[in-house]
Amino acid sequence: MDKRLGVYICHCGGNISDYVDVEKVREAIENDGCVLMSKTTQFACSDSNQKEMVLDIQEQNLSGIVVASCSPKLHLNTFRQVSERADLNKYNYVHANIREQASWAHSDDKKGATEKTILLVKAAIAKARLAESLTPNKIMAINAVAVIGGGVAGLKAAISLSDKNTQVVLIEREPFIGGRVGQWGEMFTTNQTGNELISSLYAQLVTRKNVQIYTNSEVVSYSGSIGDFSLKIETTPRYISQDCDAKELQKAMDVCPVVVPDPFTFGITNRKAIYGFAASQYPKQATIDDAACTHCGACEKVSKNIDLSLQKEMVELHVGSVLMATGFDPYTPENGEFGYAENESVITLPQFKKLIDNSESKLIYKGKEIKNIAYIYCVGSRQGDEGNSYCSRYCCTSTIHSAIIAKKKFKNIHNFHFNRGIRTYGKQEVLYAESLKLGDLYLQATDDSPAEVYSENGRTWVKVNDILTESKEMQVEVDLVVLVTGMVPRSDKKVSTLFKLPKGRDRFLNEIHMKLRPVETAIDGITIAGTCQSPKNVAESVNSSLSAATKAFSYISKGELETEPIVVEIDAVKCTWCNECSTACPFDAITQGLDGDRKIAVVNTTVCKGCGMCTPVCPTDAIDLVTFSSKEIMNMIDALTEQI
Amino acid sequence: MADISKKSAKILVFSTEKISDPAIDMAGLLKLHYPPTVYTITIPCSSGIKPSWIMYAYEKGFDGVFIAADGSDCVFGESCTEKTGALVGKTHILMQEKQIEPARLRMAAMCSVCSESFVKQIKSFNEYLLKSSNTEK
Ligand SMILES: Cc1cc2nc3c(=O)[nH]c(=O)nc-3n(C[C@H](O)[C@H](O)[C@H](O)COP(=O)(O)OP(=O)(O)OC[C@H]3O[C@@H](n4cnc5c(N)ncnc54)[C@H](O)[C@@H]3O)c2cc1C
Numbered sequence: 175m176d177k178r179l180g181v182y183i184c185h186c187g188g189n190i191s192d193y194v195d196v197e198k199v200r201e202a203i204e205n206d207g208c209v210l211m212s213k214t215t216q217f218a219c220s221d222s223n224q225k226e227m228v229l230d231i232q233e234q235n236l237s238g239i240v241v242a243s244c245s246p247k248l249h250l251n252t253f254r255q256v257s258e259r260a261d262l263n264k265y266n267y268v269h270a271n272i273r274e275q276a277s278w279a280h281s282d283d284k285k286g287a288t289e290k291t292i293l294l295v296k297a298a299i300a301k302a303r304l305a306e307s308l309t310p311n312k313i314m315a316i317n318a319v320a321v322i323g324g325g326v327a328g329l330k331a332a333i334s335l336s337d338k339n340t341q342v343v344l345i346e347r348e349p350f351i352g353g354r355v356g357q358w359g360e361m362f363t364t365n366q367t368g369n370e371l372i373s374s375l376y377a378q379l380v381t382r383k384n385v386q387i388y389t390n391s392e393v394v395s396y397s398g399s400i401g402d403f404s405l406k407i408e409t410t411p412r413y414i415s416q417d418c419d420a421k422e423l424q425k426a427m428d429v430c431p432v433v434v435p436d437p438f439t440f441g442i443t444n445r446k447a448i449y450g451f452a453a454s455q456y457p458k459q460a461t462i463d464d465a466a467c468t469h470c471g472a473c474e475k476v477s478k479n480i481d482l483s484l485q486k487e488m489v490e491l492h493v494g495s496v497l498m499a500t501g502f503d504p505y506t507p508e509n510g511e512f513g514y515a516e517n518e519s520v521i522t523l524p525q526f527k528k529l530i531d532n533s534e535s536k537l538i539y540k541g542k543e544i545k546n547i548a549y550i551y552c553v554g555s556r557q558g559d560e561g562n563s564y565c566s567r568y569c570c571t572s573t574i575h576s577a578i579i580a581k582k583k584f585k586n587i588h589n590f591h592f593n594r595g596i597r598t599y600g601k602q603e604v605l606y607a608e609s610l611k612l613g614d615l616y617l618q619a620t621d622d623s624p625a626e627v628y629s630e631n632g633r634t635w636v637k638v639n640d641i642l643t644e645s646k647e648m649q650v651e652v653d654l655v656v657l658v659t660g661m662v663p664r665s666d667k668k669v670s671t672l673f674k675l676p677k678g679r680d681r682f683l684n685e686i687h688m689k690l691r692p693v694e695t696a697i698d699g700i701t702i703a704g705t706c707q708s709p710k711n712v713a714e715s716v717n718s719s720l721s722a723a724t725k726a727f728s729y730i731s732k733g734e735l736e737t738e739p740i741v742v743e744i745d746a747v748k749c750t751w752c753n754e755c756s757t758a759c760p761f762d763a764i765t766q767g768l769d770g771d772r773k774i775a776v777v778n779t780t781v782c783k784g785c786g787m788c789t790p791v792c793p794t795d796a797i798d799l800v801t802f803s804s805k806e807i808m809n810m811i812d813a814l815t816e817q818i
Numbered sequence: 819m820a821d822i823s824k825k826s827a828k829i830l831v832f833s834t835e836k837i838s839d840p841a842i843d844m845a846g847l848l849k850l851h852y853p854p855t856v857y858t859i860t861i862p863c864s865s866g867i868k869p870s871w872i873m874y875a876y877e878k879g880f881d882g883v884f885i886a887a888d889g890s891d892c893v894f895g896e897s898c899t900e901k902t903g904a905l906v907g908k909t910h911i912l913m914q915e916k917q918i919e920p921a922r923l924r925m926a927a928m929c930s931v932c933s934e935s936f937v938k939q940i941k942s943f944n945e946y947l948l949k950s951s952n953t954e955k
Contacts, residue, residue: 245843274846275858286854293857399893674891676840676931679848696840696930740862760895785894786866790905795870802861807871814830814857815878 177208177303180236181295182227184218184243186273193277195288199242202292202818206299210234218243219690224256231260238262238302242270242295247696248687263307265739265801270298289818296813304806310736311780315401316494317733319726320345322393322669325353326712327704327719328499329375332385334723335497340730342385343491345407347666349390350455351376353501355712357438357454357524359531362575363601363713369454371712376456389457393669394488396496400699401735405491411484412461414448418479423450423460426473426480434466439528440504442521448473448480494730495699497722498683500669502705505554505562505659512550512657513627519634520627520655522553523573530580537584539654545586548636548652549573550625551593555660555709558621564680566660566709571602573658574609581612589614590650592625592638618642627655661709673700682708693722701725740784740800742777748796749774755788755797764788826853827881827947829940832867833858836893838886838928838936845933852940856884864888864925865901869909872923873916881947882922884940889927899927919950 183200185191196214204212211234215223218241230236239262241253246269254264272291280287319335321328324346332342350356351372358368379385391409398404414423430448435441438452447466451458462473462480474480504524507514514520518540521529529539537544551573555566570593577589589609593616598606610616617640619625625638637649663681664670670683676696678684683702686694693701703719704710710718729735742755742764751773756764761783767776775797786799798804833839839860845852861867864887872883885902892898902925910920926939 245839247840247843271843271858274843276846276854278849279842279846280851280854281849282851283854290854290857297857297859674837674930676844684844696836698836758901760897783894785863785898786861787863787894787897787901789866790868790901790908795868799862799866802866804868804870807859807861807868808874810859811830811871811875811878811880814859815828815880 177238177305178210178234178236179208179238179240179299179302180227180230180234181209181212181240181299182218182223182242183212183214183272183295184241185214185216186244186277187217190243190273190277193281193284193287194272194291195284198288199291199295203295203299206296208303209299210236219249219252224252227256228260231257231262236262238266238268238305240268240270240295240298240302242272242291242298244273245271245275248691265308266302266305268298268302268305270294292818293814293816296816297810300809300813301806304803304809305801308739308800310739312734313401313737315730315733315735316492317341317730318343318491318493319495319497319723319730320393320403320405320491320493321497321499323353323499323501323704323706324351324387324389325499325501325704325715326355326371326375327501327715328353328497329372329379330716331497331499331703331719331723333375333378334720335727336379336382336385338727338731339384340727343493344379344385344387345391345393346387346389347392349412349461350451350457351387351389352454352456356452358527360579361712362571362605369452372454372456380456387457390461393672396672400729401494403493403496403699405493405496407489407491409487409489410464411486412459413480413482413484414460414462414477415479415481416459418460418477420450422477422479423448425476429472429476431470431472432466432468434463439532440522440525442525442528443532495701495726496673497701497703497726498670498673498675498706499703499719499722500664500706502661502709503664505662507553507657507659512553512625513629513634513655514657517627517629517634517655519629519653520657522657522659523569523576524659526654526656527576530576530583533584535584537580537587542653544653546588546590546650546652547577547580547654547656548590548592548650549577549656549658550627550636551591551658553657553659554662556594556621562660562662562680564709565597567597567714568709568711569658569660570597571605571711573656574598574605574614577614578605578609578612581614590636590652591616592636593618594621594624616642617648661705664706670706673697675700675702680708682706693718693725699729738784740802741779741782742784742786742788742797742799744775744777745796745798746774748794750794750796751775752793754791754793758788758791760785760787824948826855827944827951828879829853829856829882829884829943829947830875830880831856831858831884831886831940832864833860833886833928834864834888835860835862837888837891837930838932840930841928841932841936842886844931845937848933850933850937852937853944856940856944863892863894863898865892865894865898865905867902867905869905869912872909873912876913876916876918876922881951882924882943884943885923885925886928886936887925889929891927891929921950922947
């Protein structure tokens with residue numbers, strides 16, 4: 175009996191219908207043999223449309239559906255569930271991707287996009303016509319998640335997963351967990367310090383039996399897929415045992431000849447290659463900076479608790495899912511950008527925050543007391559098409575917050591904010607109001623006429639055509655210029671490259687769908703959280719990390735995962751048992767069997783992974799992959815070459 | 819074969835669910851345009867393409883077939899590269915038998931974020947197919 179198909183063509187708001195004439199597409203397919211009904215819909219994924227589909231399937235007794243909308247990566251499960259709710263086996267639904275692969279890819283050619291869409295929908299109909307009811311396979315899912323990155327996002331995700339009785343492996347590349355938050359003093363909106371936040375998260379984590387924390391560690395290789403990823407983790411030794419007390423450490427630091435700019439203070443202070451920990455840094459165990467250390471042995475001579483001969487260690491772990499929370503880097507200005515690296519009164523916002531934290535009673539930088547401070551906003555953000563076009567979200571708030579702290583902590587501070595429009599959205603607006611009340615001055619530049627930093631006779635000036643005073647040229651002599659640097663993706667991309675995680679136009683890691691699948695990636699079983707995905711403040715990072723933890727848990731919580739019943743089938747009549755297919759199979763899923771007294775190939779369907787590697791090698795074309803059979807593919811080719 | 823009056827050649831792309839599909843989708847998301855006469859059929863792994871499908875595509879009027887191969891990224895294992903290469907070799911023999919120019923079948927390894935590379939490859943394949951149809955006439 176021929177199929178009774180329903181076809182749904184989505185407008186996707188205007189994402190599809192702005193470039194594709196969806197009604198024309200519907201008309202072009204409505205008379206295709208087995209199409210019983212066809213509809214266009216504003217949003218195929220909407221609740222109301224889903225309900226309508228269920229009714230259509232039941233009332234019209236449909237035996238298959240085709241949905242033509244966005245990428246199946248987004249809504250395959252949505253429409254499979256619709257089918258199931260209508261008691262239609264979900265493998266009778268076929269998807270046509272007419273957004274990413276038609277309307278968006280050909281938004282420059284509406285006629286071409288419409289013609290392509292017609293053929294894509296026809297091809298999906300051709301496939302749906304042959305679709306059969308199938309039963310999914312089940313595979314074991316390991317109840318463990320690897321969280322990569324121990325910043326606030328990774329820590330919160332680890333706690334949330336541990337609460338759900340999942341084994342958690344937290345992998346942090348640095349010797350200490352905490353990420354950027356551990357570097358900040360007082361923060362907005364709660365006024366807690368970074369130390370308070372990280373200390374409380376670490377205290378919650380460290381006592382848990384189902385959490386393993388690896389610091390100084392990186393994932394160096396992985397294999398497997400959702401349900402069972404195998405990760406190799408390389409740990410660099412700290413070279414210092416826990417028995418090393420503060421006195422002994424100090425002695426070792428005193429003799430260490432290597433001095434490097436301290437990344438913890440963004441280089442405004444230096445440290446030795448051997449160093450201790452700040453209040454916010456955990457675990458409380460000193461370490462040696464492996465990249466900076468020359469292994470001269472001076473420290474070993476003064477401390478019996480140091481052993482430079484220790485080697486890197488490798489462990490292999492199995493987890494069901496991976497949660498990426500590798501965070502961001504602050505933007506580093508180009509040399510000369512607003513005087514950076516050329517004028518010694520110019521620093522970045524992260525450096526300024528450390529300067530405030532490290533100074534008592536007077537704000538001193540490079541031996542000079544600071545009174546007049548200029549903040550230049552949007553450095554490395556909102557750069558237009560040529561650079562980072564996004565807004566980094568955290569920085570207006572953090573700058574105003576830091577400026578207020580400076581004013582309250584030190585005497586005679588005058589703040590001048592050279593901005594391009596202040597974005598203290600939501601509750602953060604109260605800060606802006608407070609800063610105005612405290613007398614901070616705001617001067618606003620346009621995008622094409624930014625503020626300018628210049629120096630004369632060792633004095634630094636900032637100049638702007640202030641649009642708040644009819645573009646009058648204003649200039650202020652200042653003691654310090656703070657460049658409000660935005661967020662950029664981590665410069666070290668090893669781990670995201672290893673997992674082949676897609677990146678967006680802004681080079682941050684990309685989710686499948688910003689609104690509907692905001693923490694899932696194109697790689698099944700891998701989620702993203704926090705600022706590795708886009709600029710976020712702490713609250714936003716934590717929101718995304720809790721949602722990623724829940725998603726990761728949903729993959730593995732049942733102990734088993736449904737996998738596609740896509741396996742190969744042997745045509746016993748055509749098969750002559752030549753052994754080619756079993757040799758080609760990388761999983762040993764094909765063995766010799768009997769059909770009566772004839773030798774034929776037999777497939778072990780629990781072992782077959784559905785790759786189809788065995789199919790092209792069969793000399794008698796006796797082997798086909800379910801849902802990707804020659805008949806289905808050739809019918810699709812027929813449809814794609816129809817005249818329209 | 820492509821006729822000179824066409825703006826673009828008709829190309830069938832065999833792409834894979836986990837690796838090259840995300841790249842092709844991302845090309846759309848980034849509005850990296852390529853000719854609209856490029857159609858994708860999705861399969862699990864590039865080493866599972868039957869030469870008979872490729873031959874059928876030429877028979878039905880496709881000017882070119884492009885295999886977006888999984889290469890070393892294949893989720894089914896490293897033998898994918900060699901096996902995809904083997905099926906391309908086998909198809910070339912069939913193409914020669916039918917006097918179809920081997921260059922009308924192109925293969926390139928395509929990772930899940932290779933959107934720009936996909937568009938570049940497709941555009942150059944399209945140009946090649948249009949040009950060779952031109953010289954054939
Ligand atoms: C100057 C400044 C001031 C700020 N002030 C505020 C504020 O007042 N209030 C507020 O809400 N937000 C503020 N923020 C934002 C806040 O810092 C971020 O929201 C927060 O740090 C994001 O946390 P995260 O875990 O996503 O990333 P991160 O803090 O960057 O942590 C990521 C972690 O992953 C680790 N990692 C990276 N790569 C790997 C790898 N390959 N393997 C293992 N581990 C890896 C890193 O070492 C790090 O520990 C501020 C930001 C800046 C720059």
